[in-house]
Amino acid sequence: MPKYNHPSPPEDRFYSDIVRRYEVEVNRFVPGYADKIVPLVTGEIIRKADNGDVLDIGSGIGNVDEIIIDLANPQSVDLVEISEPMIKESKRRLKDKKTTIRFHKMSAVDFEAEPNSFNAVLSNLVIHNIPYENKVGLISNIHKWLKNGGIFVWTDLVSFSDSAELERCFEERKRIAVLMGATEEFAEENFKKEREEDHMITVEQMSKMLKQAGFQDIEILWSKYNEVILRATK
Numbered sequence: 001m002p003k004y005n006h007p008s009p010p011e012d013r014f015y016s017d018i019v020r021r022y023e024v025e026v027n028r029f030v031p032g033y034a035d036k037i038v039p040l041v042t043g044e045i046i047r048k049a050d051n052g053d054v055l056d057i058g059s060g061i062g063n064v065d066e067i068i069i070d071l072a073n074p075q076s077v078d079l080v081e082i083s084e085p086m087i088k089e090s091k092r093r094l095k096d097k098k099t100t101i102r103f104h105k106m107s108a109v110d111f112e113a114e115p116n117s118f119n120a121v122l123s124n125l126v127i128h129n130i131p132y133e134n135k136v137g138l139i140s141n142i143h144k145w146l147k148n149g150g151i152f153v154w155t156d157l158v159s160f161s162d163s164a165e166l167e168r169c170f171e172e173r174k175r176i177a178v179l180m181g182a183t184e185e186f187a188e189e190n191f192k193k194e195r196e197e198d199h200m201i202t203v204e205q206m207s208k209m210l211k212q213a214g215f216q217d218i219e220i221l222w223s224k225y226n227e228v229i230l231r232a233t234k
């Protein structure tokens with residue numbers, strides 16, 4: 001079970017403990033991760049990545065970037081990740097790739113880049129960890145960092161205006177996680193974090209934030225339970 005007994009930020013502590021079994025756990029706790037989310041997101045990014053520059057916000061163990069690098073021909077990929085164990089694992093995983101890869105071990109909130117740097121930006125199941133005011137700044141930065149015509153694919157856990165609907169999603173996702181082998185205790189811990197520590201917003205708030213940052217053509221590509229994939233264009 002995750003034990004929060006070393007001095008790092010909450011999100012870092014949580015993910016440090018599960019890094020070794022990340023791929024197993026993400027499939028248990030985010031139904032659709034392997035069969036819907038990863039193929040959809042990589043498909044969108046790959047269409048923009050050929051010879052282009054890609055930024056991954058909250059890149060985890062680098063599994064999504066590995067697919068993008070293997071299936072497209074990006075000029076560069078920048079990975080921003082707050083957790084040391086996660087970034088270490090992504091360095092190990094991507095060490096033999098020929099593409100220019102830059103690793104940034106920091107919060108996405110502190111990351112800086114030149115305007116018009118990237119053809120595609122993705123953020124997969126990360127921004128719900130970031131408080132509202134910082135989210136607004138980050139989304140506005142992502143718009144600034146993208147080249148004209150570039151895309152942002154934002155996958156995230158969302159809330160609903162009706163809190164009972166969110167509870168139904170938690171219950172259903174917990175049932176699936178336990179069916180797939182998660183212990184009750186770990187499942188409880190995961191949803192306690194989602195309930196008490198995360199900063200989920202509704203799809204409507206996400207769309208509004210994207211619009212206010214200057215994005216156009218905001219489209220919901222997929223949604224199930226409280227999981228959603230949005231694509232927006234600069």
Ligand SMILES: C[S@@+](CC[C@H](N)C(=O)[O-])C[C@H]1O[C@@H](n2cnc3c(N)ncnc32)[C@H](O)[C@@H]1O
Pocket residue numbers: 011012015026057058059060061063064080081082083086106107108109123124125126129130
């Ligand atoms: C559920 S994982 C998703 C990882 C990866 N994007 C994927 O699709 O599998 C969330 C990741 O976001 C990272 N993270 C959380 N808060 C962050 C922040 N403020 N800045 C950068 N990374 C963050 C965590 O360390 C973790 O690796």
